[in-house]
Amino acid sequence: MMENNSRQALLRKIQEADFFALDLGLYLNTHPMCERALTLYKNTVREADELRHEFEEKYGPLTATRSSGKTPWQWSKNPWTWEKERS
């Protein structure tokens, strides 16, 4: 349960950072000269990368290609997005 909670808390942080980056990306598509948004975008993407790395080390891959060399194959092992344990 403890592990479940910290896993969920870390996943929330990734969701927040990714969402911010995605929304800034949509904004930058229509405001390509906005340097303020670009700075925020760069910082947020870096933060999301770091969080993603930490999550994947602890709880397994978020994308199939980042599935580690471990046997059994890790990608299909941990829960899917629609499952209660996941999101």
Next chain:
Amino acid sequence: MWIYEKKLQFPVKIKNPDPKMAQVILSQYGGPDGELGASLRYLSQRFSMPNEITKATLNDIGTEELAHLEMIGTIVYQLTRNLSTEEIKASGFDKYFVDHNTGIYPASAAGVPWSAAYIQSKADVIADLTEDLAAEQKARATYDNILRLADDPDVIEPIKFLRAREIVHFQRFGEALRSVQDMSDKRCYSANMNK
């Protein structure tokens, strides 16, 4: 191409099943103003977009709509877990259940299967982006209707998130449309000056 990531765009964690609500929310999966239509509309229209802004906007919003489709599927899935036969009958979910059980099927709340007739792709940037602006408002209005019918905070929070995204998409499509109008104005003036 796309790379799948094993996470939802916004968390969905519904504790209590509610088959009646599931059937209503299913409309945003495969109904006339739902997320399946939204994603296919933008991802199909993007091929004939004329400039950097419109291509990127349709590509990226179309991709985000796929993430919304996944959220809606998740909401419906979680609302229909562990149903008793009594609950299925009493809620009116029996009409969906007889054809699909609790499988996620792209249809409207009234049971009409998803149709490509809900969308257009005209290779005409003004026609396409004007449709997209309307589509975002129709989706936003549908989420307003869902919020009027919903009372569980576990359902309301992700629906509010999705509703807010429609407003942001509307804003970005408006900017994309203006970028095309600016471009055609410039062409028109220079053509006149060359005469």
